[in-house]
Amino acid sequence: xxxxDDKIINKAAQENSTWDVIAKKYTEAYLEDxxxxxxxxxxxxxxxxxxxxxxxDIIKKLIENGVAYISKHGVYFSVDRFPGxxxxxxxxxxxxxEGARVSVDEEKKSPLDFALWKFAKPGExxxxxxxxxxxxxxxxxxxxxxxxxxxDTFDIHGGxxxxxxxxxxxELAQSEGASGKKFVNYWMHVGFMNIEGEKMSxxxxxxxxxxxxxxxxxxxxxxxxxxxxxxxxxxxxxxxxLNAVKNGYREIYYTFxxxxxxxxxxxxxxxxxxxxxxxxxxxxxxxxxxALDNDFNTPEAIATIYKVVAQVKAALKNHNIPADKYKxxxxxxxxxxxxxxxxxxIAPVIIPVDKEIIDLVKQLDAFRLKKDYKSADDLKTQIANxxxxxxxxxxxxxxxxxxx
RNA sequence: GGUGGCGUAGCCAAGUGGUAAGGCACGGGUCUGCAAAACCCUUAUUCAUCGGUUCAAUUCCGAUCGCCACCUCCA
Numbered sequence: 001x002x003x004x005d006d007k008i009i010n011k012a013a014q015e016n017s018t019w020d021v022i023a024k025k026y027t028e029a030y031l032e033d034x035x036x037x038x039x040x041x042x043x044x045x046x047x048x049x050x051x052x053x054x055x056x057d058i059i060k061k062l063i064e065n066g067v068a069y070i071s072k073h074g075v076y077f078s079v080d081r082f083p084g085x086x087x088x089x090x091x092x093x094x095x096x097x098e099g100a101r102v103s104v105d106e107e108k109k110s111p112l113d114f115a116l117w118k119f120a121k122p123g124e125x126x127x128x129x130x131x132x133x134x135x136x137x138x139x140x141x142x143x144x145x146x147x148x149x150x151x152d153t154f155d156i157h158g159g160x161x162x163x164x165x166x167x168x169x170x171e172l173a174q175s176e177g178a179s180g181k182k183f184v185n186y187w188m189h190v191g192f193m194n195i196e197g198e199k200m201s202x203x204x205x206x207x208x209x210x211x212x213x214x215x216x217x218x219x220x221x222x223x224x225x226x227x228x229x230x231x232x233x234x235x236x237x238x239x240x241x242l243n244a245v246k247n248g249y250r251e252i253y254y255t256f257x258x259x260x261x262x263x264x265x266x267x268x269x270x271x272x273x274x275x276x277x278x279x280x281x282x283x284x285x286x287x288x289x290x291a292l293d294n295d296f297n298t299p300e301a302i303a304t305i306y307k308v309v310a311q312v313k314a315a316l317k318n319h320n321i322p323a324d325k326y327k328x329x330x331x332x333x334x335x336x337x338x339x340x341x342x343x344x345x346i347a348p349v350i351i352p353v354d355k356e357i358i359d360l361v362k363q364l365d366a367f368r369l370k371k372d373y374k375s376a377d378d379l380k381t382q383i384a385n386x387x388x389x390x391x392x393x394x395x396x397x398x399x400x401x402x403x404x
Numbered sequence: 405g406g407u408g409g410c411g412u413a414g415c416c417a418a419g420u421g422g423u424a425a426g427g428c429a430c431g432g433g434u435c436u437g438c439a440a441a442a443c444c445c446u447u448a449u450u451c452a453u454c455g456g457u458u459c460a461a462u463u464c465c466g467a468u469c470g471c472c473a474c475c476u477c478c479a
Binding site: 002005006007008089090091092095096138161162163164165166167191192194199225228229230232233234236238240241243244245246247248250251254291297299300302303304305306307313317368371373376377380389390391392393398400402403 | 406407408409410415416417418419425426427428429436437438439440441442443471472473474475477478479
């Protein structure tokens with residue numbers, strides 16, 4: 001969490017508040033939104049201002065290694081002294097220099113050098129450092145926090161595609177410049193979400209807030225929507241698209257409910273499941289796994305889930321299977337489907353149907369048997385008003401909790 | 405201008421040197437006492453455009469057009 005920077009300082013001034021109050025407010029709002037989207041809370045959410053000592057360690061090492069220097073305005077990273085600079089974003093130093101404006105800061109050795117530590121301006125929050133009072137440069141907190149909690153080298157670093165340059169490039173440079181080791185094994189840069197084909201922007205007023213859409217759509221639907229496009233590409237937000245995904249998800253949700261009711265209290269154990277998974281079942285699981293192994297191809301993984309849903313529906317109707325094997329057969333499919341949905345965290349929570357409703361349906365079925373359709377229809381309406389729809393099948397009536 | 409990415413049916417969206425997954429929507433039909441967001445079927449001779457390589461290209465190469473991001477401060 002970056003809890004100190006220019007924006008926060010400005011916002012604090014605007015609202016007649018202090019940086020720490022502002023930072024806390026937005027951090028909490030962020031964590032709330034994350035939770036609403038069913039995103040697991042990170043084990044550690046370090047704050048930049050609580051990791052200042054670690055920043056000093058890195059800056060010291062960079063100075064020792066000759067890739068950082070002290071200038072009038074702060075401690076700077078020397079881009080020219082780090083041979084790999086530009087390797088992440090595919091930029092070349094000479095091209096960048098041409099693009100750079102005439103240096104704003106004459107004290108910098110290269111216009112591309114960036115601040116590791118900024119000396120305090122009057123009235124700004126500041127921390128004591130070996131080089132003078134000031135505050136962290138933009139990128140240093142990420143290097144400090146990652147090396148402290150994940151080590152000098154770690155596997156996956158995510159972020160928006162807009163951060164590739166300069167932020168991640170600089171972060172990589174200072175981390176590797178200090179440690180001498182490879183910083184990150186895989187970078188995952190995600191594409192932007194547009195609104196109705198246009199970039200979100202405050203000036204256009206076309207931005208949406210997580211807290212607003214979670215009121216209308218479940219976390220599962222939102223997640224499925226986001227995962228429906230490859231993460232590197234752009235994602236176009238629109239209510240039409242979201243509703244289309246919602247309609248698709250309904251099928252997954254209902255299928256879970258049908259499975260639940262068809263299997264009932266059947267008690268299966270993993271051994272039976274594992275010994276009965278045949279090549280057809282395993283094939284779907286492999287498709288799913290391979291899709292995700294292939295640069296996190298979630299659209300393909302989702303397509304596999306829909307294929308499994310189709311298999312499940314066929315299985316539900318397959319009464320050629322001996323009764324004693326039927327539930328076992330379904331349990332295997334449920335096991336696979338659940339596994340896939342859990343990975344994407346879109347598995348629905350199935351709430352048992354209320355006793356009252358079950359009783360009503362029993363009455364209704366009795367009326368149907370007696371061909372008293374008037375009474376049956378009345379009950380059906382009553383049940384529908386409680387939010388359930390019924391599917392009459394040869395083997396019984398499925399009671400489906402409607403998805404709003 | 406530079407660098408990178410993208411352009412696939414009405415919409416969303418994968419994919420491969422060998423002839424286009426999946427979802428949504430639409431249309432037609434079926435089952436059911438009636439119904440259903442249940443079931444079945446249908447929907448791109450074609451993958452921005454134009455060339456080239458190849459026995460074969462949507463997939464490789466080149467050009468063109470269009471869209472997006474970054475390339476400046478700050479984050």
